Amino acid sequence: MRSLITLLCFLHVSSSFAFSLNNTVSASFSQNEVVVNVADNCTNLGVSSSEILSMVSDGASQFWNTVSTSRMRLRAGSVVTVDSKFYNEKICNSNTGSCEPNTNLTVGSGVLITCNGETTTNFPASQRTVLAITIPNNISGTTIVGALVAINDRSDNVFQDKSRAQMVSIIAHELGHAVGLGHSPVTDSLMYYTLVPVRDSLGWDDIDGITYLYPKEQPFGCGTISQVDSKAAGFAFMLILLFPLIWFQLRKLVLRFLHSAS
Numbered sequence: 001m002r003s004l005i006t007l008l009c010f011l012h013v014s015s016s017f018a019f020s021l022n023n024t025v026s027a028s029f030s031q032n033e034v035v036v037n038v039a040d041n042c043t044n045l046g047v048s049s050s051e052i053l054s055m056v057s058d059g060a061s062q063f064w065n066t067v068s069t070s071r072m073r074l075r076a077g078s079v080v081t082v083d084s085k086f087y088n089e090k091i092c093n094s095n096t097g098s099c100e101p102n103t104n105l106t107v108g109s110g111v112l113i114t115c116n117g118e119t120t121t122n123f124p125a126s127q128r129t130v131l132a133i134t135i136p137n138n139i140s141g142t143t144i145v146g147a148l149v150a151i152n153d154r155s156d157n158v159f160q161d162k163s164r165a166q167m168v169s170i171i172a173h174e175l176g177h178a179v180g181l182g183h184s185p186v187t188d189s190l191m192y193y194t195l196v197p198v199r200d201s202l203g204w205d206d207i208d209g210i211t212y213l214y215p216k217e218q219p220f221g222c223g224t225i226s227q228v229d230s231k232a233a234g235f236a237f238m239l240i241l242l243f244p245l246i247w248f249q250l251r252k253l254v255l256r257f258l259h260s261a262s
């Protein structure tokens, strides 16, 4: 009986999964509260670093911090000064298949949002419309220690053309990558690969994904059944199956007794 319930849970879960992860080890932050800082190096976004920090706060409360089944909460930290490397250097040493992080840009803890104007590898002219590149670039085992969000700060970037509400959802999307999520194939998701005109709440696939990485109590919501209950249920099931045979044998004994008595 227990194995049957386990199987049913498995089928339910596997049929509803669609989200993907942005690393191969299902890495996630170990702490419940992930602090997001913003570098003071943006020049072409049309908004200040403190305004971006405000968007982080709004994005957290509007999206990721609404999930009751997730233990993870994002918190807007502060505007910080960082080395010019964060603006000038490429995010990945290699982009063939997977990203090999540039260790010069390793984030010590939490999430750092930086502007980046590197136009050879990160944001060349052919990638002008790319909004940002995000990667957990400090992973230890299955734990994300630090993650980097690099917003495209080309002078002709398309981020600056977005409404504030869209900027909030863009940042929330990148923060989803920062905490371990990949893209979702489900259109009605914040983690859908492309920006949709209006996105003001998470989709079910976002909730599934963040709950998978940061389960608050029991993953997937499947309950447990005790071994004792399982045995009792199995015994009762066996009795039901054997009842015709038992009844037949009893009836034969009674008839034999009556026959010999007569």
Ligand SMILES: [Zn+2]
Residues within 6 Å of the ligand: 173, 177, 183, 192, 193
């Ligand atoms: Zn994305």
